[in-house]
Amino acid sequence: MKFSDTFEVRFAEMVTHYPTKRSALVPTLLYAQDEVGCLSDEVIAELAQRLELTELEVRNVISYYSMLTTKPRGKYNVQVCTNISCLVRGGEEILHHCQKKLGIGHKGTTPDGIFSLEEVECIGGCSWAPAAQVNYDYHENLTAEKMDKVLEEYRRKEMQ
Amino acid sequence: MPEVTLTVDGKKITAPAGTLLIEACKSVGIEVPSFCYYPNLSLQGACRMCLVKIEKMPKLQTACTTVVSEGMVVTTDSDEIKQARKSMLELLLGNHPLDCPVCDAGGECELQDMTFSYGAAESKFMEAKNHRDEQQWSPVVFFDRPRCILCYRCVRVCGEGMDVWALGVQNRGVSSIIAPNKEDHVECEECGMCIDICPVGALTSGAYRYKTRPWEMKHVGTTCTHCGDGCKTTLGVRRADTGMEIVRGDNRDKSGTNGDFLCIKGRYAFDFAHHEDRLMQPLIRKNGKLTPATWAEALALVGKKFGEICDREGGQAIGVVGSTRITNEEAYLLSKFARVVLGTNNVDHHRTADFPAFAAALRGKPGATASMADVFTAPAILLIGNDPTEQHPLLAWQIRNNVRLHGAPLYAINSRPIKLRRQATQFLQISPGTETQLADFMAGSNDAADALVSPSTSKDAWLALRDKLKTEQNLVIIFGSELRGAAVAELVKFGASVSGAKFTCLGDYANSHGAADMGLYPDLLPGYHPITGSSEFHREWGRVPQSAGLDLPGMIRAGKSGTLKALYVVGSNPISRLNIDPFVFSNAFVVVQDMFLTETATMADVVLPAANAYEKSGTFTNTCGDLQLVKKAGEVTGLKGDFEIIVRIADAMGFDVHKLVPFGRGTQADMGQTRGAQSGEADRHAVWLEARGLEPKMSPFDPMAILDEIQRLVPGYDVSRMNLLAGNSQHTSLAQAGAGAAHKPELISSANDNLFTSGTLGRYSHALQSVIESHEAKHSEVAAD
Ligand code: SF4
Ligand code: SF4
Ligand code: SF4
Ligand code: FES
Ligand code: FES
Numbered sequence: 001m002k003f004s005d006t007f008e009v010r011f012a013e014m015v016t017h018y019p020t021k022r023s024a025l026v027p028t029l030l031y032a033q034d035e036v037g038c039l040s041d042e043v044i045a046e047l048a049q050r051l052e053l054t055e056l057e058v059r060n061v062i063s064y065y066s067m068l069t070t071k072p073r074g075k076y077n078v079q080v081c082t083n084i085s086c087l088v089r090g091g092e093e094i095l096h097h098c099q100k101k102l103g104i105g106h107k108g109t110t111p112d113g114i115f116s117l118e119e120v121e122c123i124g125g126c127s128w129a130p131a132a133q134v135n136y137d138y139h140e141n142l143t144a145e146k147m148d149k150v151l152e153e154y155r156r157k158e159m160q
Numbered sequence: 161m162p163e164v165t166l167t168v169d170g171k172k173i174t175a176p177a178g179t180l181l182i183e184a185c186k187s188v189g190i191e192v193p194s195f196c197y198y199p200n201l202s203l204q205g206a207c208r209m210c211l212v213k214i215e216k217m218p219k220l221q222t223a224c225t226t227v228v229s230e231g232m233v234v235t236t237d238s239d240e241i242k243q244a245r246k247s248m249l250e251l252l253l254g255n256h257p258l259d260c261p262v263c264d265a266g267g268e269c270e271l272q273d274m275t276f277s278y279g280a281a282e283s284k285f286m287e288a289k290n291h292r293d294e295q296q297w298s299p300v301v302f303f304d305r306p307r308c309i310l311c312y313r314c315v316r317v318c319g320e321g322m323d324v325w326a327l328g329v330q331n332r333g334v335s336s337i338i339a340p341n342k343e344d345h346v347e348c349e350e351c352g353m354c355i356d357i358c359p360v361g362a363l364t365s366g367a368y369r370y371k372t373r374p375w376e377m378k379h380v381g382t383t384c385t386h387c388g389d390g391c392k393t394t395l396g397v398r399r400a401d402t403g404m405e406i407v408r409g410d411n412r413d414k415s416g417t418n419g420d421f422l423c424i425k426g427r428y429a430f431d432f433a434h435h436e437d438r439l440m441q442p443l444i445r446k447n448g449k450l451t452p453a454t455w456a457e458a459l460a461l462v463g464k465k466f467g468e469i470c471d472r473e474g475g476q477a478i479g480v481v482g483s484t485r486i487t488n489e490e491a492y493l494l495s496k497f498a499r500v501v502l503g504t505n506n507v508d509h510h511r512t513a514d515f516p517a518f519a520a521a522l523r524g525k526p527g528a529t530a531s532m533a534d535v536f537t538a539p540a541i542l543l544i545g546n547d548p549t550e551q552h553p554l555l556a557w558q559i560r561n562n563v564r565l566h567g568a569p570l571y572a573i574n575s576r577p578i579k580l581r582r583q584a585t586q587f588l589q590i591s592p593g594t595e596t597q598l599a600d601f602m603a604g605s606n607d608a609a610d611a612l613v614s615p616s617t618s619k620d621a622w623l624a625l626r627d628k629l630k631t632e633q634n635l636v637i638i639f640g641s642e643l644r645g646a647a648v649a650e651l652v653k654f655g656a657s658v659s660g661a662k663f664t665c666l667g668d669y670a671n672s673h674g675a676a677d678m679g680l681y682p683d684l685l686p687g688y689h690p691i692t693g694s695s696e697f698h699r700e701w702g703r704v705p706q707s708a709g710l711d712l713p714g715m716i717r718a719g720k721s722g723t724l725k726a727l728y729v730v731g732s733n734p735i736s737r738l739n740i741d742p743f744v745f746s747n748a749f750v751v752v753q754d755m756f757l758t759e760t761a762t763m764a765d766v767v768l769p770a771a772n773a774y775e776k777s778g779t780f781t782n783t784c785g786d787l788q789l790v791k792k793a794g795e796v797t798g799l800k801g802d803f804e805i806i807v808r809i810a811d812a813m814g815f816d817v818h819k820l821v822p823f824g825r826g827t828q829a830d831m832g833q834t835r836g837a838q839s840g841e842a843d844r845h846a847v848w849l850e851a852r853g854l855e856p857k858m859s860p861f862d863p864m865a866i867l868d869e870i871q872r873l874v875p876g877y878d879v880s881r882m883n884l885l886a887g888n889s890q891h892t893s894l895a896q897a898g899a900g901a902a903h904k905p906e907l908i909s910s911a912n913d914n915l916f917t918s919g920t921l922g923r924y925s926h927a928l929q930s931v932i933e934s935h936e937a938k939h940s941e942v943a944a945d
Contacts (some may be wrong), residue, residue: 054328054341055341056327056328056340056341059328059330060328060330063331063332063339064331
């Protein structure tokens with residue numbers, strides 16, 4: 001399977017960081033997921049072979065981390081935290097708001113493939129709860145209105 | 161290792177430094193409960209059942225991951241610990257179904273036992289249980305997810321122990337599950353290790369599941385009947401309409417060298433006994449058709465015919481083919497029967513290794529054979545030829561675990577990229593057929609290395625390897641049937657230059673080594689004594705024909721030319737295994753003893769239905785030369801063991817069976833009654849005798865009487881009878897073997913069995929057939945993709 005040159009450069013560098021190849025698995029999975037959109041069977045087979053692991057081992061690791069997925073998701077993955085700090089500061093409401101707004105539930109994807117939604121555990125933004133993460137961007141001190149703006153922003157980006 | 165002193169529950173104990181606390185406690189009889197801990201597997205620390213209090217440590221500690229240290233003060237039983245155990249069990253039972261009465265593991269479940277000993281009487285959990293349907297992962301492996309307590313033993317034994325890595329853990333926390341390597345099924349070696357190691361009823365086997373309850377079985381420890389490794393297997397038997405039925409095979413008591421290891425064949429392929437094609441009564445050819453007959457009729461006919469032919473044509477007109485799955489006692493008896501009763505040396509069997517050449521090379525070298533236990537402890541191993549993962553699963557397990565646990569270097573040289581190369585410090589591939597040159601090179605001929613050189617291995621690399629090997633201490637050298645004749649002698653010559661080197665010669669079937677030791681050869685008597693000359697056998701047996709007899713090809717030629725008038729085949733299927741034209745024997749009187757109407761039996765004049773190795777007693781010698789007991793487990797009424805059949809034929813020929821089997825001397829015993837008010841006394845008496853390591857030897861059908869003779873006469877078999885009867889393997893020796901004879905290495909033909917085949921016998925095991933079919937189906941799917 002073919003990855004982009006950027007991936008190859010990053011991968012080549014990554015494996016040099018660890019004493020054993022398998023240690024490079026998690027970062028490599030993230031790079032691959034960012035590039036392909038999800039960790040398809042093909043990606044799994046390729047990475048297993050490169051890192052001298054069984055496909056089962058690669059799958060075990062993917063299933064452990066909620067940030068890794070084997071199924072394609074929307075272009076923007078909205079991850080709303082409902083853990084303690086966010087919960088007491090209205091995280092659940094933000095989640096429900098997003099569900100209504102996007103018309104999808106936990107782990108759902110909008111029909112146009114732009115958004116998907118996920119309820120997640122603490123993302124480390126407790127001081128500015130409630131917080132959400134869209135792909136790698138953080139959005140904090142959220143209210144329903146603020147969330148609308150955030151979503152609008154991404155949609156606009158997509159329209160351009 | 162220096163000893164460490166510590167205090168456990170107020171008791172001062174010592175243990176070698178490095179010992180795990182849980183093991184140290186066990187060694188003095190203090191039980192620390194555990195689930196995930198399993199000796200010889202990596203530490204997991206997952207179940208928290210083994211929590212103990214260690215002074216100066218703030219929290220309770222896991223005894224399974226803590227190493228003993230000097231002055232440690234440990235408490236394994238306090239209110240705090242009791243409470244911790246209760247809580248752990250409560251959590252485990254949170255989603256565990258509470259239906260032990262219908263669970264396959266009920267009665268021998270570790271969770272059940274622990275809950276009984278350490279659990280709380282009630283549960284605070286009110287939540288509904290998360291049910292999941294059971295899944296079938298292969299013909300062998302079934303998984304019932306809610307029962308799983310996530311101890312990860314299965315994952316570790318499959319990966320670390322088997323080097324298969326077919327099981328994994330997916331998700332995390334409470335949603336963790338054990339997952340197979342192929343989404344909804346496993347693609348693996350089907351050994352069943354994961355099933356047996358599972359402490360609960362989460363993994364169950366296709367062979368045994370829901371057939372019976374553990375307490376309804378009787379357990380008999382015997383030796384596997386399949387490959388040459390001689391795993392000890394404990395068979396669970398139960399009463400059936402036809403006698404005793406074997407319903408389970410395992411070795412959970414870890415008696416025997418194999419510990420709890422068994423491959424699929426030892427664990428599940430016992431079902432041939434109840435195959436629908438099993439012969440249940442003797443058959444006699446009448447008007448060209450094999451017709452059911454009584455034993456009396458059949459034996460009388462065989463006795464009469466053999467007697468007539470002996471009288472008319474002499475014994476040399478009769479050929480005898482023995483088996484590699486009959487016991488030593490039967491092989492010895494057959495060898496003796498041929499020589500003494502029939503008066504012929506036309507004796508042979510399916511040869512799968514050059515044991516005569518091996519014995520000749522080791523003559524006068526005591527302690528030069530490696531036992532199966534040695535393979536696990538050897539400081540270094542050289543493996544030439546063979547593919548142990550497929551052909552010798554236990555040997556492969558011993559090698560893998562030696563490398564993993566003791567770090568022994570493995571040097572493997574093979575013409576195929578065998579799986580054990582993954583454990584090898586050095587793996588060298590050679591061209592097929594150059595094994596002989598390899599042996600020559602090892603023995604010192606540098607020129608021979610030219611045939612071994614390849615782009616990946618230069619001549620210098622070969623020289624370096626040989627030098628390296630010579631520096632190893634107590635190297636165990638294991639070789640397959642690729643090495644035969646002079647090559648075996650060359651290899652042994654090389655071994656002489658390595659200090660403490662020991663050898664193992666790999667033969668394929670359960671008693672291939674024994675068949676060779678017991679002299680199922682046309683030119684060798686038991687113990688590799690040449691037929692010409694004089695030995696104890698010539699003296700004791702009396703009438704031994706003095707010239708070498710016919711080997712199998714010779715018998716075929718004699719069959720063709722019409723000089724062979726009778727053929728007696730015991731537990732062998734040469735027509736199919738050696739690809740012989742079935743019509744060559746059509747003019748001879750052919751008698752076949754077997755379980756099934758094999759290709760050989762179909763052309764017989766008399767077919768005698770024989771008991772299999774799980775239905776009789778005696779001994780087997782594994783490929784390493786370890787002598788082990790074979791004990792009767794199953795039983796099918798109406799059948800007779802080969803031992804009894806041979807004796808009865810001798811009797812029917814009018815031969816004095818006292819001259820064949822030394823019975824009725826010595827022990828005199830009241831064997832009690834078998835009927836009436838005192839019935840069962842005979843059994844009790846047998847139990848009493850067995851408990852004292854005594855044997856009756858009261859009847860001509862008692863193999864122990866022949867074992868006496870074997871131990872007395874066959875060199876290297878004078879091992880401790882007490883230890884043997886106690887169920888331990890006893891290593892025999894070839895150092896005092898007879899001088900042997902010039903041999904024909906070309907007659908050796910490897911059985912080429914793999915993990916799922918077992919000669920003719922394997923074809924009658926539904927367990928093996930279903931696995932073969934499912935693996936084939938999967939491969940053809942892949943091919944079609
Ligand atoms: S049967 Fe053996 S090889 Fe297959 S999954 Fe279980 S332990 Fe692994
Ligand atoms: S299936 Fe059995 S052996 Fe495997 S983790 Fe679950 S309980 Fe342990
Ligand atoms: S390794 Fe050989 S002896 Fe052991 S169980 Fe398998 S077939 Fe039987
Ligand atoms: S609880 Fe929401 S970011 Fe920590
Ligand atoms: S046995 Fe120690 S944690 Fe499981």
